Amino acid sequence: MCGRTLLLVSLGLLLCVTAGDARAELVAYWPLDEGSGTTVGDLMGMWDGTITGDVSWIDGHQGTALDFPGGNNFVDFGNVEIGPSMTLSYWCFNTTKTFERPLGQQAGNYTTVPGWAVYSRDEGEGGVWFRVHGADNAWDGGDIIIADNLPKDEWYHLAFTFDGETRELKGYYNGELKASKICEEGRSIYPTPSDLRLGNTGAGGAYTGALDEVAVWDNVLTEDEILAAMDGHIGGPNPNAARPEPEDGALYENNWANLRWKGGAFAVSHDLYIGTSFDDVNAGAEGTFIGNMGGVFQVVGFPGFPFPEGLQPGTTYYWRVDEVNDANAASPWKGDVWSFWVPPKKAYEPVPADGLEFVTADTSLSWTAQWKTVMYAVYFGTDADAVAAGEGGPPVMDASFDPGPLAGGTTYYWRADIFDGVEWIKGDVWSFSTMPEISISDPTLLAWWKLDEEVGATAVDWSGHGNHGTLVGPQWTSPARLGPGLNFSAGDYVAIDNLSYSRADLTEVTVSAWVRTSSGSDQYIISFDRNEYWRLEINGNGGGQGQVGWDVMTSTGQVDYGSVSRIDDGRWHHVCGVFDNGRLTIYIDGLAEPSATGGPTYGSGNMRFGFIGANSEAGSFDGNRGGGNPVAGDMDDIRIYDRALTQEEILLVMRGDLLLAWNESPADGSTADIENAMPLTWSPGDNANRHDVYFGTDRDAVADAETSDTTGIYRGSQSGTSFSPAEGLQWGGGPYYWRVDETSTDGTVTKGNTWSFLIADYLVVDDMEGYNDIETGEPGSNLVYETWLDGYADPTNGSTMGYAVPFEPTMETGIVHSGHQAAPMAYNNVGAAFSEVTRTLAPQDWTAHGVQTLSLWSYGDPANTPAKLYVKINGVKVNYDGPAGNLTLAEWQVWNIDLTVVDTNVQSVASLAIGVEGVGATGTLLLDDIKLYRDPPELAP
The missing domain is CATH 2.60.120.260 (Galactose-binding domain-like)
Structure with a gap:
C-alpha cells in the first residue's frame, strides 16, 4: 500500500460517527491490492467482495487493480449500506469508449427503486455520467455528465457526491469539480435492495476496463477531502506532501522553475531532493538533497539556487519532498518521486518515427516543437548527407510538411530546423522507409498479416492486395509463434483497410490465425460482422468456454458453430475457420473439429469492413466495432483466403515460412516429462539437407548464436532431424531453449525460430x-x-x-x-x-x-x-x-x-x-x- 494512508484511529483522527447512526462516514474501502484470488477485501472489514467470472488482477494506479473483460464478469460486495448521502471515489483506466456501467448499486437502467450507477459514454459523446434513481423513469432528473474527453491510455480519478437532503449531485474529474445539479424530488440512493457491483451492475452495459482504489462514504466529502482521496489518503488528513507544481509528469517549457507543493498535515519542515535520476532521488543519493525547507516552495535554475546553470532542454528532472516533524514518531513521511520534463529546443517526436519501415506512400511529415517558435525549414530527400548539409530551405509556418507522392520501397531522409526569432536551431536527420511493392503470388490469398514489423502502427498485408491494418492499442511482442507478433489487451484492435464485403452470394472463405491465451471468456480473433458475413472468435456465440467459435451468416440463416477442443491453455494454437458451399469446419492445430452446415452461400450484401481483435459493425474503414474484446494474449500470422482450403493446405499454412524447421517436439512453451522430452525432434524445412542445432538455457544466447560460437550453444551441423543434448535434461529443469537453422540444397541458410520448454518434476x-x-x-x-x-x-x-x-x-x-x-x-x-x-x-x-x-x-x-x-x-x-x-x-x-x-x-x-x-x-x-x-x-x- 505504498503511497496510501488509512488513518482510522490515533492522532485525533477518529472517524466521525453521527448520533443515532453507528456507521462511520467511510463505509467501505477496496484498495484492490490482493493481486490474486477471488476475494476482494474491504479495509473497513464489513463488505468483502467475491469475483465471479474471468476478472484479471493487473498492475494498478497503486498496487494492483482489477481488469474487467465485459460480459458476466464482476465483483459483488453485497447490499452495501450507503446513504442517504454518499461520496464515491475511484481510479479508472478505460481504453474502450462505449456505453458501459463500470460500477453501481441499481435495480435497472430507468427505475424508481433507490440506487445509483456510473455510466461511461461512447466515443462520440465522451466522458462519463452518474445517475441517481428513485423517482420516475426519465434519465435527466437525476444525472450529471462529466463531458470531458477522458483519456484512453492513462489512469484518471473520478469522484461523485450526492447530498440526500438537498439532492445536490456533483462530479469531479482528477480532483476538479466538473458538473453539479439539484436532482428532481424523489431521487434517492437509500435504502436500496441492490448489491454494489464492479464490472457488471446487472443492468446491462458490462464494463471493459480497469478499476482501482474504490471507496464509498455515507456523507458528502469536500473538494479538499476528495483531493486527499485522489492523493491516496482515505480516511483522514494527508501527512505527505501533495499536489506538486509543475504537475507530476508535466512538460515544462522554461529554464528555471519555482517548485511548489501542498504541505502534509503534520509537517513542520520539508526535506527536498532533486536530480536527473529517478533511482537517485528515490534513494536520497548524494548530490540530490537540497536541504530542509521551512516553506513549501523552492526556486531552481537561477544562479545562487540549485541548478544555477539553468534547467537543460531535453532533460527529465525528478524531485521528492519528505515531510518532517521531529515531535511525531512517524516522521519523516517519505514523499512520492515527482517529475517534469524540459523539452528540447530543437524539433523532436518525428512522424513517421525515425527509422520506421512500411510507411504508406501518401504520408505527410510532422514533428513537435516547444518553446518559442517563429517558423521552420524542412530538408527532404533520399541522400542522407545532402539532407544533413542542407541550408537556406524555404520557410514553413506549421509543424508539418507534405513531401508529395513517394516511391515504394525507398528510404527517405529529412530534417526540420526551428527559427526562434533569434537563431536557427538545426534539427536531427531522421529517416523512414516506404512500403515495398508486394506482388500477388496467390490471387485467392486476400490478406496475410505476418505481424513481423515489430515497430510502428501498420500491420503489413503481404498478400499483395494492399489490405494493410492500422494498430489501435496492441503492442508488438517477440518472439511470437512465427517470429514477432502482436499482444492484445482489452480495447485493442487492428482496423483493416481496403478489404470489405458487400455481396450476398459468396461461396467459400478460409480464415486462420495463431493464437495464445489463458482466458476462456469471449474474445474476438477477426471479424467482418457475425450476422452480416463471418467472425472467428473464442467462446462467443459459437463456442463455449475456451472453445473456438466460427460464426457465418449463410443464405439460410445465421450459423453459430463451435469447436469441441479448447485452446485457453496458455500455449500457441493454430485456429482456422472454413466455409465451403454450406459446410463449416473449424481446424485446431491442423485437425478438423466436427463440422456444421448452413446455406450454400454466405453474406448479407451490406457493406462491411473488418477488424482484427474486435467485432465489426463497420460500414467504413475503422467504423463501428460494437462491443467485446480481443484475444487476451498474443496473435500471429493471420490470413484470409476467398476459397476453402483443404486440411493439407491448412497444415502448410501453419508452418508459415516453408523453409523453416517446424513441428518441434517438445512443443514450444510446453512442459514435458523427462521420459518423453528426448530426443528433441523437428520436421525439416522444404529442400533442407543439413540442420544447424543450437541449445542452451539462455534465450538471447541461443537466439543470437552463430556457427562460430565457442560457448557450447552451437551443437553442430547434422543430417538427421533429432538431437539429444549430451548433458541430458534435469528433473524439474529449464527453461531450455533451442533453435534449428536449415541449409537448403542450394546452400541458402534459413535461421530458425527459438523454441523453449520446461521439464516437469513429475511423470x-x-x-x-x-x-x-x-x-x-x-x-x-x-x-x-x-x-x-x-x-x-x-x-x-x-x-x-x-x-x-x-x-x-x-x-x-x-x-x-x-x-x-x-x-x-x-x-x-x-x-x-x-x-x-x-x-x-x-x-x-x-x-x-x-x-x-x-x-x-x-x-x-x-x-x-x-x-x-x-x-x-x-x-x-x-x-x-x-x-x-x-x-x-x-x-x-x-x-x-x-x-x-x-x-x-x-x-x-x-x-x-x-x-x-x-x-x-x-x-x-x-x-x-x-x-x-x-x-x-x-x-x-
Whole structure:
C-alpha cells in the first residue's frame, strides 16, 4: 500500500460517527491490492467482495487493480449500506469508449427503486455520467455528465457526491469539480435492495476496463477531502506532501522553475531532493538533497539556487519532498518521486518515427516543437548527407510538411530546423522507409498479416492486395509463434483497410490465425460482422468456454458453430475457420473439429469492413466495432483466403515460412516429462539437407548464436532431424531453449525460430487433457471411454467413463484440478458388483528417476453415496486410506499411494484401474492429474 494512508484511529483522527447512526462516514474501502484470488477485501472489514467470472488482477494506479473483460464478469460486495448521502471515489483506466456501467448499486437502467450507477459514454459523446434513481423513469432528473474527453491510455480519478437532503449531485474529474445539479424530488440512493457491483451492475452495459482504489462514504466529502482521496489518503488528513507544481509528469517549457507543493498535515519542515535520476532521488543519493525547507516552495535554475546553470532542454528532472516533524514518531513521511520534463529546443517526436519501415506512400511529415517558435525549414530527400548539409530551405509556418507522392520501397531522409526569432536551431536527420511493392503470388490469398514489423502502427498485408491494418492499442511482442507478433489487451484492435464485403452470394472463405491465451471468456480473433458475413472468435456465440467459435451468416440463416477442443491453455494454437458451399469446419492445430452446415452461400450484401481483435459493425474503414474484446494474449500470422482450403493446405499454412524447421517436439512453451522430452525432434524445412542445432538455457544466447560460437550453444551441423543434448535434461529443469537453422540444397541458410520448454518434476500417467469428442474413426479422435474401458459392455461393472448426455461434452471443463478438463467417472453398484474403469498401458517403469508416489486427484459430490475408492496396479488392489465419506466432498482431494509397498512389479506397470465398491453405492467422481512424483506423499502437489 505504498503511497496510501488509512488513518482510522490515533492522532485525533477518529472517524466521525453521527448520533443515532453507528456507521462511520467511510463505509467501505477496496484498495484492490490482493493481486490474486477471488476475494476482494474491504479495509473497513464489513463488505468483502467475491469475483465471479474471468476478472484479471493487473498492475494498478497503486498496487494492483482489477481488469474487467465485459460480459458476466464482476465483483459483488453485497447490499452495501450507503446513504442517504454518499461520496464515491475511484481510479479508472478505460481504453474502450462505449456505453458501459463500470460500477453501481441499481435495480435497472430507468427505475424508481433507490440506487445509483456510473455510466461511461461512447466515443462520440465522451466522458462519463452518474445517475441517481428513485423517482420516475426519465434519465435527466437525476444525472450529471462529466463531458470531458477522458483519456484512453492513462489512469484518471473520478469522484461523485450526492447530498440526500438537498439532492445536490456533483462530479469531479482528477480532483476538479466538473458538473453539479439539484436532482428532481424523489431521487434517492437509500435504502436500496441492490448489491454494489464492479464490472457488471446487472443492468446491462458490462464494463471493459480497469478499476482501482474504490471507496464509498455515507456523507458528502469536500473538494479538499476528495483531493486527499485522489492523493491516496482515505480516511483522514494527508501527512505527505501533495499536489506538486509543475504537475507530476508535466512538460515544462522554461529554464528555471519555482517548485511548489501542498504541505502534509503534520509537517513542520520539508526535506527536498532533486536530480536527473529517478533511482537517485528515490534513494536520497548524494548530490540530490537540497536541504530542509521551512516553506513549501523552492526556486531552481537561477544562479545562487540549485541548478544555477539553468534547467537543460531535453532533460527529465525528478524531485521528492519528505515531510518532517521531529515531535511525531512517524516522521519523516517519505514523499512520492515527482517529475517534469524540459523539452528540447530543437524539433523532436518525428512522424513517421525515425527509422520506421512500411510507411504508406501518401504520408505527410510532422514533428513537435516547444518553446518559442517563429517558423521552420524542412530538408527532404533520399541522400542522407545532402539532407544533413542542407541550408537556406524555404520557410514553413506549421509543424508539418507534405513531401508529395513517394516511391515504394525507398528510404527517405529529412530534417526540420526551428527559427526562434533569434537563431536557427538545426534539427536531427531522421529517416523512414516506404512500403515495398508486394506482388500477388496467390490471387485467392486476400490478406496475410505476418505481424513481423515489430515497430510502428501498420500491420503489413503481404498478400499483395494492399489490405494493410492500422494498430489501435496492441503492442508488438517477440518472439511470437512465427517470429514477432502482436499482444492484445482489452480495447485493442487492428482496423483493416481496403478489404470489405458487400455481396450476398459468396461461396467459400478460409480464415486462420495463431493464437495464445489463458482466458476462456469471449474474445474476438477477426471479424467482418457475425450476422452480416463471418467472425472467428473464442467462446462467443459459437463456442463455449475456451472453445473456438466460427460464426457465418449463410443464405439460410445465421450459423453459430463451435469447436469441441479448447485452446485457453496458455500455449500457441493454430485456429482456422472454413466455409465451403454450406459446410463449416473449424481446424485446431491442423485437425478438423466436427463440422456444421448452413446455406450454400454466405453474406448479407451490406457493406462491411473488418477488424482484427474486435467485432465489426463497420460500414467504413475503422467504423463501428460494437462491443467485446480481443484475444487476451498474443496473435500471429493471420490470413484470409476467398476459397476453402483443404486440411493439407491448412497444415502448410501453419508452418508459415516453408523453409523453416517446424513441428518441434517438445512443443514450444510446453512442459514435458523427462521420459518423453528426448530426443528433441523437428520436421525439416522444404529442400533442407543439413540442420544447424543450437541449445542452451539462455534465450538471447541461443537466439543470437552463430556457427562460430565457442560457448557450447552451437551443437553442430547434422543430417538427421533429432538431437539429444549430451548433458541430458534435469528433473524439474529449464527453461531450455533451442533453435534449428536449415541449409537448403542450394546452400541458402534459413535461421530458425527459438523454441523453449520446461521439464516437469513429475511423470504423467494421465492428465486428462488430450481427450475430445471427435467421433471414432475421424482424424484426431480421442474418446476417454475408449482409453479407460468402463462397464458399458459388462453388466457386472457399473462404471461409466465420461458424461453420457447426448450432444453434450464427455469431459468436465468447469471443475478441474489443473489444465482445462477432468474426467467424470460415474459409479452405480445397484445390480452391479463393482464400478471400475481400466486403462491398459505400454509397460512403464514406475521407479524411473526415483519416483515413489502415485498421485490421483478426485472431486466428489454431496449427492454421492459414501463408498470405498480403490486402484489396481497390474491387477493388484490398493484400497483408499481415507473415509468412505470423502466421496461426498465437493472439493479436490489427493490420494497419494506409496508405490514402495504395492505388491507388484512397479518397474513394469501395464494396467491401472480405478474403482468404487460398496453394495448399492451410486454417484460421480471427477478424476484428474494422475502423476508420479519423487516427493513423499505429503509433499506431492
